[in-house]
Amino acid sequence: MDEREAAAEAPGGVTIYEVAQRAGVSIATVSRTLRGTGPVAGPTREKVLRAVQELRFTPSRAGVSLAEGRHAANGIVFPNLSGPYFAEVLIGYEEVASELGRSVIILSTKGRTAIRDLVRELARRVDGLAVFGSTVPADLVDELAASGPPLVLISHAERAGACTLRSENIRPAAELARHLLDHGHRSFAFLGAPYATGDDVDQRWQGVRGVLGDAVRPVLTDEYTVDSGHAAALRLLAGPDRPDAVICSDDEVALGAILAAEELGLAVPGDVAVTGWDDIMAARHARPALTTVRQPMRELGAGAARTLDALISGTGAAGAHRVLDTELIVRGSCGPHPPGGLRK
Template sequence: MRKQQVTPKGQAEGATIYSVADLAGVSIATVSRVLQGVTVVAETTRQKVLAAVEELGYVPLGAARSLAVRHHEAHGLVLPELSGPYYAELLMGFEARAAELAQSVVLVLTDNRTDLAAAVRQLATRVDAIAVFGSAAISGEMVRLLRTKKPVVVIAGEPEDGAEAVAAENEESARELAGHVLDHGRRRMLFVGDPDSGPDIRHRYAGYAAAHRDRGLDVAEPVRMALCESDGTAFARQLLAGAYEADALMCANDELALSVMTTLQDAGRDVPGDVAVVGWDDVMAARYVRPGLTTVRQPVHELGALAADRLHELVGGEVPRTQVQLLPTRLVVRSSCGC
């Protein structure tokens, strides 16, 4: 069996379909069938091939297609999920701009996938460039590996060794939002959301913390949870049961905020009298609930469109930008904060 040279970080140099076949102890035809998702391959063999692909950091080049085909005329998009208003709006912006550029879109969702690395590598063989949502599901190592084969743009993330990033501004707007609530006299504010779930949420928590330090106040640890409606409902029930003490809640997105507010109101709590609740995104429902939800408006549709634009320009030969491109956000004050 041939020895595969590796870098100090453990990633194979010049990994090929042949080295994958050697490591897995199978033929290159079997490797090809596994990577194409052909189901006639035995499960034990499939696992050997995928393990070899993972160990070597192999990204298939799509050699099975004609060498005369230089472009797929397709962009890849990797998102955590499509439930909730944020991802749907982001996808619409991305797809609309891609269509204007005569590009199709191939979508991969990361949540609940056990074969994510293989799915993303397979995506790389079908598209000219890939936009990846900045979340814990997609590691920096995976982004760097993809970047060696395709142009990559990280959405709501940070640049990664040649993969540029586009995002909406978070930290200063979060500082303004938290400061606005604290200036109503609230002193037991909690941040609801997990800063480790992605750069967006980490920056929002940093702004929340900065607003407290600006006023000489202690900064509470975040209430770490996912950003889904069901998680907001579960947290609100815990709050009602006395597991937390708070007179204000800064939720990491509107989906959490709206579900928290509704659950509290259904239990007879007054919002904002008993607890002020604010969110992030400014989804349509935020302006129609009562009280209206104080939040931060971010240009989600425009963010998706910008990502598609940048992919198209990178495929055309433009050099990746080393600084994140930030779109502005804006505080929207309604009544849920106590105004």
């Protein structure tokens, strides 16, 4: 008995191979029947279940996976595990993966060296891989898509050979910019300028710039965090060309900008308007409450886990692309509602 057969052995000594032999089907068909991860014809399903009952086979998740040459695990690569945004995406991913009977191996690249080697090693240890944003270099993404396990990209531009899942950015960013114009604001800064062409923040910049043109200027932050937003906003708001409104790449950067305005004795929104993106919990309880764009953070992770499972089980189409809806949420940080108003 080899290692795989031993691993596929039930507590009573019966293996998945014996079930397949009794039913006259492949072990992959036995696995799909027991796990419900793919289509199985009615008569075939009945044969498998009858064999399971006759042999008193109790399947082991690890054993079934090994018998199929699988790991019963998915990998996910994040740039960072801190902050409410990444936490929500990861929770959504892990919850669905667990429901589907898959464990999750997480690789955070923050502060790591030899990232390429780490990602390649992870890809060899899992049945499928999800990659967040621009965490992995583009050429390595292409390598994984061509010769690695099934691949899903989260908040990433479309890439040949991989499925992608992201939230809508350009349209709501343009809607946000028009809303600020309706308030009478005429000079703008985009805080947390894009780092990578085609990523989420770049798309938000495109949407804002398409409406505001040269009236908006990009301002870099070191990271998309409260501390980085605070440091960049202090420099911006203390300078001679203070904008009417600061459009932030995400809510954490926006919360840092509000703190910076307070330190400088500026009122929000009286002296400067501030907006964010994501609608994390803190955005609703800030003072003033933050105007932002709500995106389905948890569904990003959940959808990626479902897509990856479908690819692994053979029920999903490679190269599928999905965009989730987002919604402009108007609160107090950009001033009173303009004539006609918008929903809160």
